Amino acid sequence: MLTCDHPVPPDRYNDRIGVVQCQKALVNALIERWHPDTYTFHLLVGECAVNLEDVALILGLPTDGLPVTGMTMSSFEALEAECLDQFGVAPRKEECRGCCIKLTWLCDLKENFQLTDEISIQRYVKCHVMLLIRTILFGDKFGTGVHYKFLPLLRDFGSIGQYSWGSACLAHLYRALCRASRFNCKKIDSPLTLLLGWAWIRLPYLSPLPRKSRSGITGSVVTDDIDI
Numbered sequence: 001m002l003t004c005d006h007p008v009p010p011d012r013y014n015d016r017i018g019v020v021q022c023q024k025a026l027v028n029a030l031i032e033r034w035h036p037d038t039y040t041f042h043l044l045v046g047e048c049a050v051n052l053e054d055v056a057l058i059l060g061l062p063t064d065g066l067p068v069t070g071m072t073m074s075s076f077e078a079l080e081a082e083c084l085d086q087f088g089v090a091p092r093k094e095e096c097r098g099c100c101i102k103l104t105w106l107c108d109l110k111e112n113f114q115l116t117d118e119i120s121i122q123r124y125v126k127c128h129v130m131l132l133i134r135t136i137l138f139g140d141k142f143g144t145g146v147h148y149k150f151l152p153l154l155r156d157f158g159s160i161g162q163y164s165w166g167s168a169c170l171a172h173l174y175r176a177l178c179r180a181s182r183f184n185c186k187k188i189d190s191p192l193t194l195l196l197g198w199a200w201i202r203l204p205y206l207s208p209l210p211r212k213s214r215s216g217i218t219g220s221v222v223t224d225d226i227d228i
Contacts (some may be wrong), residue, residue, distance in 0.1 A: 088119075
């Protein structure tokens with residue numbers, strides 16, 4: 001049985017909407033029906049898959065543009081230099097895990113920015129993008145940090161939106177589903193927000209039912225496991 005223990009995205013949802021939590025049963029059911037040979041889910045009614053249109057609809061990410069690629073270096077000195085260039089400050093070694101910057105450091109940095117000029121605003125946005133990369137776009141099994149290899153893509157602030165983040169996110173999901181479909185895999189590292197959003201939109205009979213709060217306002221979402 002796979003486990004899904006991904007962290008909640010960095011910004012809390014509105015209390016009236018509630019926090020949408022992961023549904024292990026639904027994720028497990030989808031993985032069981034995933035065929036790596038065709039990159040599709042095999043259901044009783046036929047085959048289906050997440051595509052670029054779904055990524056653009058659910059996450060609002062660009063699906064064409066510059067490729068999300070680059071060199072991956074592994075030294076702490078390179079990480080430190082990149083952070084100093086991007087944020088004006090660098091984490092200590094204990095605030096990193098290998099080549100990954102801990103999310104707690106990024107969250108604290110983001111909260112302490114004084115948005116008084118263009119430079120501080122850009123650093124704030126870059127910090128937020130790094131958090132989104134880890135929690136929404138390119139999740140992993142550990143859930144504690146984000147690899148600094150993405151930082152060079154943010155050097156040119158005006159070019160951040162020109163990358164094809166949507167296609168990279170979809171490729172990451174496909175690879176994660178292929179890995180999770182192996183018999184010896186126990187966890188999935190994928191953008192679960194995309195996967196669950198797709199399942200609830202394309203297979204609406206699987207979506208959680210809203211429940212009314214005591215005040216009569218439709219609020220938090222019922223996220224109990226679903227029997228498939």
